Amino acid sequence: MTEMFTTLGTWNWLIFGIILMALELLAPGVFLFWLGLAALLVGLLSFAFHPSWQTQILMFAVFAAAAVPLWRRIARNNAAASANNPFLNKRADALVGRVFTLERPIVDGRGTVRIDDTVWRISGPDAPAGSRIRIVRADGASLTVALV
Structure with a gap:
């Protein structure tokens, strides 16, 4: 040894x-x-x-x-x-509270919105294109919105 x-x-x-x-x-x-x-x-x-x-x-x-x-x-x-970055790997949660303009209308409570380089599925009250919406909740890859 x-x-x-x-x-x-x-x-x-x-x-x-x-x-x-x-x-x-x-x-x-x-x-x-x-x-x-x-x-x-x-x-x-x-x-x-x-x-x-x-x-x-x-x-x-x-x-x-x-x-x-x-x-x-x-x-x-x-x-x-x-x-220092609590939304790391929680991108949808970082969107809550932000306001966006719809490019396409929300029909029958469903629609999409383009945020930066991603198209997100949204649900909320029916609204025409050009309406201002606020993200109120994030659930996975789907966002719930309210009219501003």
Whole structure:
């Protein structure tokens, strides 16, 4: 067993790091990525100076342990960024309260309205083309409107 550790070299760490990162693709969870990054760092540092196998394992342990707080900090920053945009992935909800002009009339309570580059299905009171409407509710890809 000690013979295996004594033969640890730069290429072993680089290959180990690449294998761990490849395994991350098969079992996503962002856990193996950080271990792979720690192994790659040990491999790259081993190019600069040739530490003993004990030092290499110690460096790997330190880098892997340092990756956890680093990951938590990155995840916290991403959560704060998505909190700044509450309508991310909720495009229809972002339309509630906005006012638009109908290009086509609402007939029998159903119609469509063009908003930016998308045509949305709408339901509401019958109205001729050119009427001003306000989005009052979003339900999936369908919007409920009221006359302004």
